[in-house]
Amino acid sequence: MKDEPITLPLGEPPTKGQMIARFGRDLVTDFDLDDPGFNDKFDETLDFLVRKCPVVHSQVGRGYYLINTQDDVRRSAQDWQTFSSAKGYMPNRPEGMPYLMPEESDPPIHTEWRKVLNPHLSPKVSLSYEQPIRDDVNELIDRFINSGECEFIGEFGALLPGWAFFKNVLGLPIVDLAMLIEGVEEGTFSPDLGTRARHFGNVFAYLEKHLRWRSEQSERDDLIGTILKGVTYDNGEPAPWEHMVSILVDLTFGGIATTTFVMASAIHHLATHPDQRQLLIDNPAMIDNAIEEYARFFPPLVALGRTCTRNVEIAGTEIRAGEFVMLTYAAASRDPRHMEDPGKIDLTRTGIPHSTFGVGWHRCIGSNLARIELSTTIEEWLKRIPEFSVKPGTEPVYVTGYLRSMRKLELVW
Amino acid sequence: MKMKIDEELCTDHGRCAHFAPNVFRLDDDRYNADRGGIVEISAGEEKNATMGLKSCPERAISIVEE
Ligand code: HEM
Ligand code: SF4
Numbered sequence: 001m002k003d004e005p006i007t008l009p010l011g012e013p014p015t016k017g018q019m020i021a022r023f024g025r026d027l028v029t030d031f032d033l034d035d036p037g038f039n040d041k042f043d044e045t046l047d048f049l050v051r052k053c054p055v056v057h058s059q060v061g062r063g064y065y066l067i068n069t070q071d072d073v074r075r076s077a078q079d080w081q082t083f084s085s086a087k088g089y090m091p092n093r094p095e096g097m098p099y100l101m102p103e104e105s106d107p108p109i110h111t112e113w114r115k116v117l118n119p120h121l122s123p124k125v126s127l128s129y130e131q132p133i134r135d136d137v138n139e140l141i142d143r144f145i146n147s148g149e150c151e152f153i154g155e156f157g158a159l160l161p162g163w164a165f166f167k168n169v170l171g172l173p174i175v176d177l178a179m180l181i182e183g184v185e186e187g188t189f190s191p192d193l194g195t196r197a198r199h200f201g202n203v204f205a206y207l208e209k210h211l212r213w214r215s216e217q218s219e220r221d222d223l224i225g226t227i228l229k230g231v232t233y234d235n236g237e238p239a240p241w242e243h244m245v246s247i248l249v250d251l252t253f254g255g256i257a258t259t260t261f262v263m264a265s266a267i268h269h270l271a272t273h274p275d276q277r278q279l280l281i282d283n284p285a286m287i288d289n290a291i292e293e294y295a296r297f298f299p300p301l302v303a304l305g306r307t308c309t310r311n312v313e314i315a316g317t318e319i320r321a322g323e324f325v326m327l328t329y330a331a332a333s334r335d336p337r338h339m340e341d342p343g344k345i346d347l348t349r350t351g352i353p354h355s356t357f358g359v360g361w362h363r364c365i366g367s368n369l370a371r372i373e374l375s376t377t378i379e380e381w382l383k384r385i386p387e388f389s390v391k392p393g394t395e396p397v398y399v400t401g402y403l404r405s406m407r408k409l410e411l412v413w
Numbered sequence: 414m415k416m417k418i419d420e421e422l423c424t425d426h427g428r429c430a431h432f433a434p435n436v437f438r439l440d441d442d443r444y445n446a447d448r449g450g451i452v453e454i455s456a457g458e459e460k461n462a463t464m465g466l467k468s469c470p471e472r473a474i475s476i477v478e479e
Pocket of ligand 1: 089103104165250253254255256259262301304355356357361365369370
């Protein structure tokens with residue numbers, strides 16, 4: 001992790017030669033979220049995009065644009081009439097993959113679902129899960145604390161969000177979590193689109209089975225009960241079964257595929273910055289704020305897609321109706337027009353205007369829960385393992401597409 | 414100091430109330446309870462309220478010039 005912020009002048013468009021020398025490809029006309037070079041030079045590329053290339057295009061598959069500055073991302077995300085979610089959020093979506101509600105819908109369908117789902121993940125309800133989540137944090141730490149080392153992702157980071165979501169929000173056992181995590185990871189990152197579709201299929205099938213089972217039990221008013229109760233669409237029809245299944249799939253994706261990265265990145269930062277660790281140990285009240293900075297700097301959702309419903313011009317680039325557009329939330333959160341030294345992690349930074357949880361009507365429904373998973377993890381970890389570092393000779397392993405994730409982080413204490 | 418909460422832009426991030434609980438409240442649907450309205454801010458709360466304003470990802474909160 002570089003601590004030195006990159007200070008590029010704003011605006012000045014780069015030449016093709018400069019970009020190829022630096023990134024191995026022309027980012028403006030030939031961007032690729034799945035390029036290993038993006039994974040390797042993640043921070044540097046984002047800084048480059050937000051400072052110099054407000055809109056770039058990718059030629060991969062059916063092609064897509066990326067919108068990169070904070071103002072453009074915010075305005076586009078808020079304008080759902082122009083930037084529709086109804087055709088999905090992933091670029092080059094596998095054929096035949098069912099759309100996920102509420103994520104891949106527009107108002108009024110989207111509004112109906114969010115209205116009934118939101119109360120289940122409100123700040124108050126999420127806070128009621130704080131103690132059980134804290135207990136789970138400690139249970140996981142108990143498993144490895146005496147051995148003096150752990151592989152953070154497999155032994156903690158990938159597990160806690162699943163436990164938190166399944167045990168508390170869904171009331172589901174966690175025995176099949178490993179399969180679901182693999183399904184979501186491979187469904188997102190597998191280089192082969194057919195494999196991606198197959199893994200997503202497994203997740204759908206599993207969750208549908210559970211929903212079917214619940215629909216045969218007596219009614220309850222928990223989250224799954226609310227999904228089964230359904231909503232009425234503006235044509236007067238009840239939401240179809242497939243939409244209910246997809247709600248559960250979408251929530252599960254959100255619940256298990258994202259928080260791990262912020263958590264692991266925060267722990268990695270603390271492992272490599274003893275002074276920052278001490279700062280939080282001495283001032284636990286700062287942890288909330290630190291989490292916002294970690295979320296800003298380590299965004300698991302790099303960019304989410306929309307489909308243009310009319311011709312628009314953004315920062316001088318014309319985008320035509322029907323084109324696919326990604327809102328690069330990750331770049332928007334490091335916009336130097338809105339914060340000082342965005343390339344620097346500063347846990348004392350206040351009033352952090354990041355877009356890691358999205359902007360507009362699709363903003364993350366699970367952010368309250370995610371924040372509790374993050375605060376309980378950092379609080380308990382620093383209490384129980386105040387001294388720790390990265391295992392010598394190892395480095396964290398990352399993988400990046402429209403999602404960014406850490407695959408491995410070896411720690412010792 | 415007075416701040417205005419935009420009715421259309423507020424989409425329930427709850428950051429305002431997190432940083433300035435004495436100034437901004439959330440309603441049952443998690444929106445800023447004063448959205449569409451104006452909040453009066455006492456001198457002691459200006460710092461918190463400004464932090465809430467700056468943290469709002471929607472820029473739904475703005476200072477009302479008097
Ligand atoms: C640090 C953790 C998380 C991050 C960074 C994150 C990020 C995001 C972002 C950026 C969006 C907006 C997508 C868009 O604009 O199209 C979103 C939506 C969503 N998130 Fe999260 N999320 C996190 C945790 C969670 C959790 C724990 C859950 C479930 C409990 C969840 C469930 C969802 C759902 C269902 C949506 C779709 C909402 C809609 O379209 O109305 N997320 N999330
Ligand atoms: S932070 Fe902004 S969007 Fe969120 S509740 Fe407050 S005013 Fe509304």
